[in-house]
Amino acid sequence: MYAHNGTDLGVVCFIDIDNAIKAASWGFYLADDELFSSHQVSKRRVWLDLEKEAIDFAQHVLGLRALFCEVLEENKAVIKLHERSGFEEITHTHTHTHRAYAV
Template sequence: MGHYLMNNNSPRHISLIPILEVDSNIQSRVRDIRNEDAVRKWMYTDHFISEDEHLAWLDQLRIDSKQRVFVVLNEDNNPLGAVSVNALDRRHRKSDWAFYLTSTSRGGMGAALEFAFIDFVFDTLALEKLNCEVLEGNDSVVKLHKKFGFVEEGFRRSNIIKEGRRIGVHLLGLLNCEWRTSRQAIYDKYKSRFDQFTFSISFNRE
């Protein structure tokens, strides 16, 4: 079992634990967050997720070696959201990723979480490329990713159906070498925000 720690003097400690390692109550509360209107609005699957569908998703995670989902927990062990690594490709050392937070846990935490998780992907997972997809209209998230060095690599026009209309998808990517070059400057720029939190990420390599 490995841990990644973002060291600072933060009064708030946030833990990222694999969703398959937390109890069923926390897993169920993650479904509640997935069903929040503000979360579903920007997901590919935006219908209300039933309990059976949520359980089937958890079962699929148990056999899917290319996807890892972490629950974001506060100091009181309450779930705040989730972070996922998707389409994990060990041969080419790349993956997609995404995260969502409950509406009461956004703002500075989202930026600090992104910084810590990028470190985890490039240090612990030893990947060379991190990709993400953002739905058209979610300009704040595109802007957030670009603050961390992500480059917009393309735009898939009219790619999915949301609320009865077709919308596009932004494609963004970040290279390990780019992160190494820009990491310190990014940390220095947003240090006051990052220092409000400490992150630990639990990860079993097997």
């Protein structure tokens, strides 16, 4: 669970952890917009904080060197967020609706 100022606003999951190569896949999901507005919290701010903390956790607690994720092609906001956080696109095919990123 991801809490922001004491309110649960999302969940982060790390899957397919490979300790041999120190890599994993990950994803996150945020609460619906109604919860954000009722707590007067910026969803954008939570996105940024959650991504930063998840990367830090993966590196310093799990000891990972690489994180992989897939993003739907039309989800431009998340693509931009990942790129700002240092993720680089590693695959993109026009026959699929997602892009794979790694940091």
